[in-house]
Structures are given as structure tokens and as C-alpha cells.
Amino acid sequence: MDSPGQYEQQVVWTVVDTGIGPLFLAATREGLVNVVFHATDAVRDRALERLASRLGAEPVEAPGSPLLSEAICQIEAYFAGERHGFELPLDWSLVAGFNRQVLRELASGVPYGKVVGYGDLAGRVGQPGAAQAVGAAMGANPLPVVVPCHRVVESDGGIGGFGGGLEAKRSLLALEGVLPEPLF
Known part of the structure; x- marks a missing residue:
């Protein structure tokens, strides 16, 4: 039974x-x-x-x-370069509070082929000066690629960190036309 x-x-x-x-x-x-x-x-x-x-x-x-x-x-x-966004229902139960707020803003507010700075994203959720906390939220993202944490970069033009590794981040940004294709 x-x-x-x-x-x-x-x-x-x-x-x-x-x-x-x-x-x-x-x-x-x-x-x-x-x-x-x-x-x-x-x-x-x-x-x-x-x-x-x-x-x-x-x-x-x-x-x-x-x-x-x-x-x-x-x-x-x-x-394959045929889709620029995801239309999937998401279960946010693995993330809460500030991290969830930041990730939801990222998912809805930073489109394919665009990037945002950590500090800019902090400002968008009403927490200017919380760039490091945004970085921590990106590191805790349970839905990378679909919730595009690869689109968050440093304000000085640096690529920033990435849970999937910098090579994966560069590849995703190249796929979206933000960076040139890696040479090798």
C-alpha cells in the first residue's frame, strides 16, 4: 500500500x-x-x-x-544557436532570499547577447554596493545556463568567475556573440 x-x-x-x-x-x-x-x-x-x-x-x-x-x-x-531564451517552468526551491531575488532579476532582465556587471545587478534589486553578494548568488545558482549567470561580468571588463569554469563561460559568451570564438 x-x-x-x-x-x-x-x-x-x-x-x-x-x-x-x-x-x-x-x-x-x-x-x-x-x-x-x-x-x-x-x-x-x-x-x-x-x-x-x-x-x-x-x-x-x-x-x-x-x-x-x-x-x-x-x-x-x-x-545550436537556434534559441535565444528558455521558456521552461522553473522550481526555485533550492535558492531563497537575496540569491533568489538576484537570480530572478537576471533571468528576466538580462537578455541573450547582453552582459551586466555584478554591481549593476545589485542595484537592480535595490542593493547597490552588494556586488560581492551578487557574486555569491551567481556561485549558488542552481540553474546555470537557463538562468544565465554567465552574463554577469566585472565592471572593469573582466570576465569574472564561473562555477562551470572560465572556459565554459567564454564559450557561452562566444555563443551569444559577446566574445569572439576561442582560437583553440
């Missing part, structure tokens, strides 16, 4: 190959909840453990689930 609440939180996941390596994707009934770079078996297994702990449900591999299928289609189109 099923226990009460057994189906309250279902988490499905898959791994998709992209132009910057394999991405781990996970979703709940609410929407896409997690994207993780460099999804080797070890990285994937750590992501699955974190999700089970944070969301209270054991993730199930289900690349054919409707939400993951749509996410895969949109991510593949993005990397």
Missing part, C-alpha cells in the same frame, strides 16, 4: 551532452530545479545525493518525462 505523501515530491533527472560538456538536469512537478556542469558519473552522483537531501525525494532517471524532454530540446536548440 502506498504511504501518504509518497507522491508529493517527485524528482526526475537526465544528462544531456552540450557544446560545453555534459549537463545534469533535474526537475520536479514545479519545473526545472537543477542544472549541473561537467556531469561525469561522480558529479552526477553528488548532485543526486544533494537533491535527495534537499528535496526529500530520491531522484529517478527519466529523460522521457515531458518537462525534461522540453528542457533537452530547448538546451540543444540554444547550443
